[in-house]
Amino acid sequence: MAKKIILPRVAKGKNLVYLDDNSVDNILAMVMTLTQEISVLTDRLNTIEHLIAKNGQIDLDDIDNFEPDYQLQEKRSERRKSLLKRVLLPIEKALDSK
Amino acid sequence: MNKQKHSMQPIPSHDEAVRQDFVTDFRAFLTDELYPKITPYYKSRIEPEFIKEHGRTPEDKMEVQNVMVQDSAYQSWSFLQRISQQMMFTSVIDTVERTLEDLIKKTKEYSTLGSLELDPAIQIPRYLTAYDIHQQPGGYHMENTKNDISAGVVYDISLPIYSNDAMGDENDLLAQATINFIKNNINTMPKKILDMGCYIGNSTLPYVRAFPESEVHGIDVAAPGLRYAHARANALNASVHFSQQNAESMSFESNTFDIVTSCLFLHETSHAAIPKIINECARILKPGGWMIHLDVYPFQRSVVEPLYDFLKDWEVTNNNEDFSGALREMDLQGIFEEAGFSKETIEFTSAEASSETNKGYTGDFYLKLPVYVAQKMA
Ligand SMILES: C[S@@+](CC[C@H](N)C(=O)[O-])C[C@H]1O[C@@H](n2cnc3c(N)ncnc32)[C@H](O)[C@@H]1O
Numbered sequence: 001m002a003k004k005i006i007l008p009r010v011a012k013g014k015n016l017v018y019l020d021d022n023s024v025d026n027i028l029a030m031v032m033t034l035t036q037e038i039s040v041l042t043d044r045l046n047t048i049e050h051l052i053a054k055n056g057q058i059d060l061d062d063i064d065n066f067e068p069d070y071q072l073q074e075k076r077s078e079r080r081k082s083l084l085k086r087v088l089l090p091i092e093k094a095l096d097s098k
Numbered sequence: 099m100n101k102q103k104h105s106m107q108p109i110p111s112h113d114e115a116v117r118q119d120f121v122t123d124f125r126a127f128l129t130d131e132l133y134p135k136i137t138p139y140y141k142s143r144i145e146p147e148f149i150k151e152h153g154r155t156p157e158d159k160m161e162v163q164n165v166m167v168q169d170s171a172y173q174s175w176s177f178l179q180r181i182s183q184q185m186m187f188t189s190v191i192d193t194v195e196r197t198l199e200d201l202i203k204k205t206k207e208y209s210t211l212g213s214l215e216l217d218p219a220i221q222i223p224r225y226l227t228a229y230d231i232h233q234q235p236g237g238y239h240m241e242n243t244k245n246d247i248s249a250g251v252v253y254d255i256s257l258p259i260y261s262n263d264a265m266g267d268e269n270d271l272l273a274q275a276t277i278n279f280i281k282n283n284i285n286t287m288p289k290k291i292l293d294m295g296c297y298i299g300n301s302t303l304p305y306v307r308a309f310p311e312s313e314v315h316g317i318d319v320a321a322p323g324l325r326y327a328h329a330r331a332n333a334l335n336a337s338v339h340f341s342q343q344n345a346e347s348m349s350f351e352s353n354t355f356d357i358v359t360s361c362l363f364l365h366e367t368s369h370a371a372i373p374k375i376i377n378e379c380a381r382i383l384k385p386g387g388w389m390i391h392l393d394v395y396p397f398q399r400s401v402v403e404p405l406y407d408f409l410k411d412w413e414v415t416n417n418n419e420d421f422s423g424a425l426r427e428m429d430l431q432g433i434f435e436e437a438g439f440s441k442e443t444i445e446f447t448s449a450e451a452s453s454e455t456n457k458g459y460t461g462d463f464y465l466k467l468p469v470y471v472a473q474k475m476a
Contacts, residue, residue, distance in 0.1 A: 005242055007198075007235070007236070008236045008240065009187070010235055011236075011237075011418065012230045012235075032124070039116065043116035080124075084127045091174045094171035095135040095172075
């Protein structure tokens with residue numbers, strides 16, 4: 001078998017510190033990635049629900065071939081934004097003027 | 099959800115697709131919900147503190163920067179904005195890595211139209227290797243395998259996420275603006291057109307369509323982009339001649355092009371490169387030919403509010419776009435004149451794209467774009 005190609009996932013550049021130190025920055029980055037994975041799980045579950053509601057069962061290939069229509073995409077987008085709003089509430093509050 | 103816009107793009111798996119969708123929504127959340135809070139926050143919380151201490155408001159963007167980077171609320175937004183870009187790349191790289199071998203094989207089928215000329219001996223300029231511009235891991239030029247196209251594919255499929263789908267199915271909204279500008283302001287039927295820093299050709303293809311009689315060329319230093327550009331142009335049925343060249347010194351004959359253009363290119367070069375590139379534009383243009391560069395920042399040194407000035411520079415420090423700030427301080431007018439462009443024709447103005455091509459996006463950022471224009475002396 002040919003050697004697996006691995007693409008780089010980290011950009012070269014200055015290391016900037018935003019919050020108290022790099023470890024606080026790293027934790028926030030990890031929280032956002034976990035939030036992203038919760039969103040992926042929720043969408044996957046939603047796809048499975050739709051497939052079962054329609055076909056009564058699922059074929060694993062159907063998951064990758066599932067294409068949500070415009071309405072469902074909008075609904076998912078709304079749900080992702082409300083997830084983000086809840087996760088990022090402390091930061092949103094900190095930015096409120098009063 | 100069909101994310102594949104032409105047959106040289108990969109099809110993401112279910113989870114990859116919704117992972118990418120999350121990044122789109124994350125970025126929209128930052129833009130729509132958090133960013134608008136920054137100015138009122140600054141006015142009510144940061145500026146009064148500054149006044150208390152100094153007896154006056156901040157004078158320039160540096161003074162604003164000094165207080166803002168100490169503020170954890172601002173820094174939280176800024177950090178989230180920065181990592182949203184990193185998450186964009188990691189979420190598309192999964193798809194590209196998984197499908198890369200097949201995509202590279204496919205480039206062979208998609209090679210009949212136009213041409214591709216690579217120069218393995220080319221030196222990649224230091225301003226492209228010192229750090230990865232706008233945080234794309236590996237930059238534009240990195241070769242991860244033989245005949246690599248991965249960096250080009252990553253660029254193509256991350257643009258819709260970056261722009262929240264504002265760029266159109268072929269990522270060509272910006273070039274459409276330049277073409278509108280040419281059609282409305284320059285009376286010419288170009289026979290030969292060059293797009294510099296063309297990369298994947300997303301801003302090159304519209305010229306083939308707008309001027310079907312013309313011969314269209316694209317140059318870039320980065321091979322993974324050009325290989326992909328050629329296959330992509332074939333997948334989209336367009337004939338372009340791509341070659342790997344440095345815009346600072348090109349192999350084209352003098353006095354041969356009617357139009358030399360670029361899109362999002364000048365701000366990613368350097369102080370030393372700019373005059374060389376402009377001289378090359380003048381050399382290869384026919385007398386009376388036109389040069390049109392579209393770039394991100396309006397080129398005028400008007401006095402702006404320090405806070406606005408500071409926020410406008412966000413990408414410079416936080417998204418590895420180091421030169422884009424310095425470009426605005428350069429004397430482009432003088433450099434254009436020196437190169438042989440006629441003084442009266444030099445303009446720093448804007449080009450407008452129509453909103454037909456994007457999903458109802460109406461902000462200036464994608465519809466009204468700075469262009470730097472000049473005509474070579476006849
Ligand atoms: C932001 S990309 C623009 C891609 C495309 N024109 C677009 O509109 O999306 C900038 C491109 O300029 C290329 N570039 C930078 N300096 C160059 C030089 N001196 N000669 C040729 N290409 C260069 C980079 O390799 C990169 O592909």
